[in-house]
Amino acid sequence: MKTVTVFVEGAIEKPKNPIEKELTTKCRRAFSKLFGMKHVSFVPCGGRGTTFRQFKAEFENQSRTSWPILLVDSEEEVILESKIEHLKKQDGWDFPVGVEERHIQFMSTCMESWLIYEQKGLRAFYGRCLQESGLPSRFEMERRHRHLLFENLCHATRDCVKEKVYSKGIAFQILEGVDREILKELTYFKLAFTAIQGHINK
Numbered sequence: 001m002k003t004v005t006v007f008v009e010g011a012i013e014k015p016k017n018p019i020e021k022e023l024t025t026k027c028r029r030a031f032s033k034l035f036g037m038k039h040v041s042f043v044p045c046g047g048r049g050t051t052f053r054q055f056k057a058e059f060e061n062q063s064r065t066s067w068p069i070l071l072v073d074s075e076e077e078v079i080l081e082s083k084i085e086h087l088k089k090q091d092g093w094d095f096p097v098g099v100e101e102r103h104i105q106f107m108s109t110c111m112e113s114w115l116i117y118e119q120k121g122l123r124a125f126y127g128r129c130l131q132e133s134g135l136p137s138r139f140e141m142e143r144r145h146r147h148l149l150f151e152n153l154c155h156a157t158r159d160c161v162k163e164k165v166y167s168k169g170i171a172f173q174i175l176e177g178v179d180r181e182i183l184k185e186l187t188y189f190k191l192a193f194t195a196i197q198g199h200i201n202k
Contacts, residue, residue, distance in 0.1 A: 002067055003039045004196050006031070007055040009072040010111070011172070013046035023169065030175040034183075035193065039200050041066070048072050052093055059096050059103070067199045071192060074108040077143045078188075102199075105192035110146035111171060112153055114183055117141045121177035122156075125170075129160035142186055 011027035012020045024044045031042040045051035055070040072087075080086045083104040087093050107114060115122055117138050122130055134156030136144065153166035164170065183189040 002199055003041065003065065004037075004069060004199050005058060005066040006040060006042045006069045006071050006105075006196065007051050007058070008042050008044050009046075009048045009051040009107070011044035011046060013044075013050050013054075023172070026172040026176075030172040033176050034178055034180055035196060036180065037196060037200060040196055048075075048091070052087075052091070055103075056096055059099060069103055069105055069192075069196060071105045071107065073110040073146065074106040074188070075146055076109060078106065078108060102195045105195060106188040108142040108186075108188040109144060110149060111175070112146065112149040113141050113144060114178060114186070114189065115171070115174055116149060116152065117186060118178045118182045120179050120182065121174045122153075124177040125174045126157060126160060126164065129157065129164070131156045131159065134158075142188055 008027065008031055011024040015021040015024045027044040028042050032040070035042075043054065045054050051072055052070065055068055058064055058066075058068040074083075074086065076086075076090060078086050080089065083101055083106060084095055084099065087104065088095070116135055119132070119135070119138075122135075123132075134152060136149070136152050150166075157164065157166045180189075180193065184193060
């Protein structure tokens with residue numbers, strides 16, 4: 001039975017105060033609950049550049065005892081067949097020799113696409129103040145622009161109390177209530193779920 005370490009884009013790499021520490025804890029807890037697998041460690045890394053560097057360092061560590069996965073936003077629609085080539089072109093990242101497609105997974109185009117597609121988590125968190133008419137169609141969700149999805153969520157929650165208007169700071173609280181079975185209808189979530197599960201069982 002192998003362990004898997006997932007380096008996640010999100011939260012704070014090195015939290016310095018109670019608020020930052022709480023955000024990092026919520027991120028780790030939300031992803032752990034969403035994927036619901038034993039022997040998997042989710043490591044919030046902050047920004048995408050830092051996330052890649054931590055993944056790369058772990059992959060190149062010859063004494064590592066777990067299987068590393070990079071989980072980041074694709075940011076833009078994925079046109080290229082290869083996730084690695086997508087990130088090389090978009091971010092200019094230099095991947096270590098031996099990295100394969102299964103090591104690289106996407107929240108395409110951003111985590112907000114998961115929240116909007118699934119919607120049960122949004123309803124549970126917001127209740128009646130959520131204006132579902134302000135949410136976009138679920139059709140071709142993984143092709144939608146990340147900035148527009150963020151704006152959609154802000155718009156759909158604008159009448160909620162100030163503390164609950166959508167922001168990156170509360171995204172992980174919503175994610176905790178998301179149904180993974182619904183997200184498996186999305187290509188890139190299913191790829192990520194399958195890749196992690198497959199390497200636990202080897």
